Amino acid sequence: MKPNTWIALALGVGLLLALPALTTASLLNASIQMLIAALFACAFNVLCGQGGMLSFGHAAYFGVGTFATVHAMNAFNGAGLLPTPLMPLAGAAMGLLVGIVAGWFATKRTGAYFAMITLALAELLHALAPQLKGVFGGEAGISTMRMPAWGLTFGSSTEVYYLTLAWVLLSLALLYLYTLTPVGRLTLGLRENTHRLRFLGYDVHRLNVTVFAISAMFAGVAGGLQALNTESANYVLLEGHVSAAVVLNSYIGGVSVFLGPALGAALMTFFGYAVSDLTRAWLLYQGILFVLVMMFMPSGLTGFFQWLGAGRRAHGSAALVPLLVLGVLAGLLLTAGTVFTVELLQRFFSQDYRSMAALRPGAGWAPIALFGREWLPTAVGTWAVPLVLCGAGAALVLVVRRMWQALLDRAEEKQAAPHAAVAAQGDAL
């Protein structure tokens, strides 16, 4: 790693360590969630980004980790072999076990089949869980208590935060070290060319199962941390939307960089926490963001930063700044237009509004309160707002595109002209 990376890493860890002193209690709780989601996404990425196997059922391994930890917490009471701080080990063990079994089946096939099988396995567990009341606690779920251990009570969220942070940092370090091991390098080989691996004499199925199990194990650790945090487990954890969230988060962050999924998961969890009181359509925004990333920025947020760095080296900061400013402005306009439309529609189609309209037939449509103003759904002005916002945004996007094209053309011209090429060489030296 470059020295810059080390400095950034040290700063990041320092910030995380200082966080409890800087934030409020509810933000600290959100931070715990962010850390857990980040670890979960990184565990997922071992399989998906590095191994090239798309799993749509990772909630299963997260969920069994949580349940195993809750059972272990109830069994050991924070004493004996597994004191409270070591509890996620139970989640890891269970994740590993289930991962080996599920992985053996799932990796029988590759590609699209693999994706379907992982989804079906997760749904199998989800369908079975409510029936097995002894293990999964039925509808009510099971609850537990964090017992004091090692002189700590684990009563405050600060202590839970530090415990989570320690586990997440340790797991991330292990996952990073894993990428440096021979098996970690072979994982990339699984993504790139399995035929070649087989030709070189590796047992591909066994390798697949290993990678799957490692990914499931760390997902189990994340699940165990979730159990420590919430002191309960419910079979809702095994639902499809947990699996969906980790896929969305990882790709929004960018799967080609080690910490990309963690970044995506942390950001998305934070936004989810920040806007959950304001809107009911957060999942819709998340889905739209994911599709936009998939279509226009396939390597995710981290890919965007890399692209930015490359652009700066190629064209210089001065040429990029106006482009960026206009781009951000266009993005803001489009976002404002979309959010306005969605929120207006959401309120217009909500049950409250419908029943209110049904109560007063003939009174016409009542105005909808949104962003501190009343909007009449029948007024042209109401719908003109998002149209104008989106129109302006789209126009700006066109302008930015043209500017970017001009920039590329200029760079090409420079390279084409021989004296310019010599000059560029001089610059490089």
Add this chain to the structure above:
Amino acid sequence: MESLIVSLLNGVIYGLLLFMVSAGLTLIFGMMGVLNFAHASFYMLGAYFAFALQGSLGFWGAVVASTVLVGLVGVVVEKYFLRRVHHHGHAHELLLTFGLSFIIAELVKLFFGNFPVDYRIPASMDFALFRLGATSYPAYRILMGTVAVVMFVLVYLLLTRTRVGIIVRAAIYKPRMAEALGHNVPVVFMGVFCVGAALAGLAGAVAGAFYTTNPNMALELGVMVFVVVVVGGLGSMGGAMLASLLIGVITSLSVGVDYSLADLLAWFGAGEWARQVGGLLTLKLSSIAATIPFALMLLVLMVRPSGLMGDKN
């Protein structure tokens, strides 16, 4: 005996419904190599479009209109979404359709609420067709089965007996050669995607009225359809048909079976032991009927990973 026949009939009809959705999925996969995650969402859209339109168009008008509308949605998805990311590879296309299915489910929740809507079969269709002993059999179920069979026959004839079918099959088999012979392969792809989506929409419009229409129906059916194509072998129409019927019948039959693994083990004198162990061993088959298809899938993966009718590869 009667209940067995009724269960069998129910199973076959549910299987035909599964086939209607999985046929489009497997057709699209065979052609473009894209696993369309949003395919079951098309099924859900069909039901919701029909529900929204039945007030103004009547039931049958709404069914036809929603089929066409879902087909158009399919065209939009193929032309403006999938085609744009095609050069990034199949995994990317799969992820994109996954995102689209997510958006569709959220949009449905936005417009219709996160609860089942009151989409019912019309009163004129709600009668018993025949009686089997004490049970009367609803005509609408038979109608659903008929729609599926007619659709299957039409698609089969279209693919094997017409000029369009030849071009489609050529485009699936050797897209570049078909293109070199002057056929517009992208349009063929778009057409097949449109037809596949429309079929799923039709299935949704017809079946949504009988089963429940809620924002979860896409996921529930989607998972089942994935199981069907894994069991049947992706890309094989015959395999999809066989697996759909198999899963439909098995699910339907197992609901009526009141035995558990412990009862089976009792035959070997291990019943007491099994009852003491409890858990999975004492669960009645009827209560875990929803998991049987998954178990079947795991079994098929163990003995024949390429699916019942899939190619060896």
